[in-house]
Amino acid sequence: MILVLGGAGYIGSHMLKLLRETGESHLVFDNFEEGHREALLGSPYVQGDLRNRDDLRKLFADHPDIDVVMHFAAYIAVGESVEQPGKYFTNNTTAVIGLLEEMRAAGIGKFVFSSTAAIFGEPHYVPIDEAHPKDPTSPYGDSKLMVERILKAFDVAHGFKSVCLRYFNAAGADPENRIGEDHHPETHLIPVAILAAMGKKPSLKVFGTDYDTPDGTCVRDYIHVLDLAQAHLLAVKHLRAGGDSRQYNLGNGQGFTVRQVIDAVEHATGLKVPNEEAPRRAGDPAKLIASSDRIRADWGWNPQYGDLKVIVEHAWNWHKTHPEGYA
Ligand code: UDP
Numbered sequence: 001m002i003l004v005l006g007g008a009g010y011i012g013s014h015m016l017k018l019l020r021e022t023g024e025s026h027l028v029f030d031n032f033e034e035g036h037r038e039a040l041l042g043s044p045y046v047q048g049d050l051r052n053r054d055d056l057r058k059l060f061a062d063h064p065d066i067d068v069v070m071h072f073a074a075y076i077a078v079g080e081s082v083e084q085p086g087k088y089f090t091n092n093t094t095a096v097i098g099l100l101e102e103m104r105a106a107g108i109g110k111f112v113f114s115s116t117a118a119i120f121g122e123p124h125y126v127p128i129d130e131a132h133p134k135d136p137t138s139p140y141g142d143s144k145l146m147v148e149r150i151l152k153a154f155d156v157a158h159g160f161k162s163v164c165l166r167y168f169n170a171a172g173a174d175p176e177n178r179i180g181e182d183h184h185p186e187t188h189l190i191p192v193a194i195l196a197a198m199g200k201k202p203s204l205k206v207f208g209t210d211y212d213t214p215d216g217t218c219v220r221d222y223i224h225v226l227d228l229a230q231a232h233l234l235a236v237k238h239l240r241a242g243g244d245s246r247q248y249n250l251g252n253g254q255g256f257t258v259r260q261v262i263d264a265v266e267h268a269t270g271l272k273v274p275n276e277e278a279p280r281r282a283g284d285p286a287k288l289i290a291s292s293d294r295i296r297a298d299w300g301w302n303p304q305y306g307d308l309k310v311i312v313e314h315a316w317n318w319h320k321t322h323p324e325g326y327a
Helices: 010-021 053-062 078-083 085-105 139-158 189-197 225-240 258-269 293-299 308-321
Strands: 002-005 026-030 045-047 068-071 110-116 161-167 169-171 204-207 222-224 246-250 275-278
Touching: 002 010, 010 026, 010 225, 053 085, 068 085, 068 225, 078 085, 078 139, 085 139, 110 139, 110 225, 139 161, 161 225, 169 225, 169 308, 189 204, 189 258, 189 308, 204 258, 222 225, 222 308, 225 246, 225 293, 246 293, 258 308
Parallel strands: 002 026, 002 068, 026 045, 068 110, 110 161, 161 246, 169 222, 204 275
Antiparallel strands: none
16 A cells, blocks of 8 residues: 555645556545645545654554555745745654654655755756756755655665655646645745736746846746656556666756746736746756656656646646635
């Protein structure tokens, strides 16, 4: 059985959809601090906190059939991590060490970890492949890179096998439109732009217009949340077949500036995105574009929704029909 930590969150809930569709036995563990019960859509869950070793111990004792753990239960806001590093290192790093120890105690040695493009920092070259130097510009990126390093040490010491999936910018929503992105507060560009267009948020602040990019705004590689989820299924298959530890970058290999994303949102919604220039946001690298050649070659991963237009349309469908999110 697959344990899905943070299954009630944005990416976790899309993972659950694939697990239900493929008939994979699974269990969610979530504290519902950020996640939504409504996003589980029938997937079984246990409420508990990753930072609480007793909760984890009980979870593994009660469910001895768990053989793989997926981890989606992290804080994810780059800007907030600069202001509150302790919050990020405690949850995203320290709690994961406790989790790994509890997994070991329970005899579980397979782990799929949600890592991030933020581990690379300012790119030395794009697209960024797996060999690119790792030098995060934010505590968020540091908190994830530390776990990648801890996982390496656990493999050497204990034969603990993991797959680290480094997400670039997760976006979009389930095309069937039952689940989508609903963060409080919302900080991610595509939903913020949509909510601003809908009049649900004030004018979008464009963080930094003097970067060394085609129009001065940051470049990111947006990847559909279901394409990310698909990679996790491949990772589970690999680990269950006795595969070794791996790290993969996940993106579409194409970068879009903040202004291009605003244009795409205006096109999809037919609405204007009120926006204004604002200072750079701390911790933001200028340009993040993935090379995902390795996971394509090794596992045949092939994104189904690689087009930014489609990603934005799916996000728009969700927000249009759920203007208050899950509430
Ligand atoms: N961004 C922006 N205004 C916003 C939110 C984001 O200009 O209200 C920019 C942000 O500076 C970054 C890009 O959009 O360059 C993507 O940011 P997001 O927070 O969506 O993802 P991140 O790259 O931090 O994971």
